[in-house]
Amino acid sequence: MASRRSAGGDEGMPTGRRLSPEARERQIVEGAVAYFAEVGLDGHTRELARRLGITQPLLFRYFPTKAALIERIYEEVYLNRWDAGWELTVRDTALPCLERFRLFEIDYQRRIDDYSWLRIFVSAGLKGFDLPSRYLGLVRERIFAPLLEGMRAESGLPSPQAQPLSADEFELLFGIHGALVYVGLRSRVYGIDGIADRDAVRAAMLDAALPGLLATHRRVVAAAASGTERR
Incomplete structure (x- = not known):
């Protein structure tokens, strides 16, 4: 007896459904x-x-x-949910750097607060897939590097061309970023919910974290410069 075959070549399917x-x-x-x-x-x-x-x-x-x-x-x-508007926001010199960071994070965290996004991301890291490192590389280069450059300019610090951005500078932003991601992880991965308005929680976290960020950043840049001079 001839096998069933659809126009798309879907022969031998248990359901017999034909799809393009x-x-x-x-x-x-x-x-x-x-x-x-x-x-x-x-x-x-x-x-x-x-x-x-x-x-x-x-x-x-x-x-x-x-x-x-x-x-x-x-x-x-991941890639299809990346918003090119985020890159424009963090480079918008009409806004103070901390406001750019806030606007990016509020919209970004809302976009990724998704069951599949968060659970696959965590699983990929645990199982040794390079998906998280590749994606966070985009965040680092397209979002955080421009923000840090703007923060240096706003504080009158050397440009990245004169003094390369340090790992510690990136960690300042990744630390805040990771704390905001955790708000979604609690629900989507760990099953611990009870936060009625996660946007409001993240906004409050940013209110707590951002006021001291520029001063801390200045100290980190100065420490990196001192370390370079000693070497």
Whole structure:
């Protein structure tokens, strides 16, 4: 008996559903995001295929390896949610640097406060995937580096061209940033909720953290300069 075959070549599917190649890829990607968010990135493609109601060979026709599927998830969940407007905000010299940082964080944290975004990110770090380091590299270079350059200019400090940005400077911003991310992690990853308005909580955290940031930054830059001179 001839096997069933759709226009997209989806033969041998347990459900018998026929989808176009584009619709089938979309089904796999959306299903993979939901599956890996639930079980972690060490989940098995065989189980993913079972949940989707397709065969594993069909899944591999669209994504030949699990690594290729995870790369597609990275694009879908992380890169596609990146807002180029954030980069414009942190470079807007009409605003004080701390206000730029505030505006970025409020919008960014709202965007990533998502079950799949946070759970896949944590799982990727625990399982040794490079997804977090690659993504945080974007935050470092496209958001924090321009902010730190602006903070130096606002404080009358040497430019990054005269004195390269130090790791300690980046840590100042990543420390605040990470504390804000934790507000979402408590709910999405740890299952500890009770915060009715997470935007308001993050705004209050920024109110507490930002007033002393420029003075602390000046000390960090001075300490880095002294260390360079001693060497």
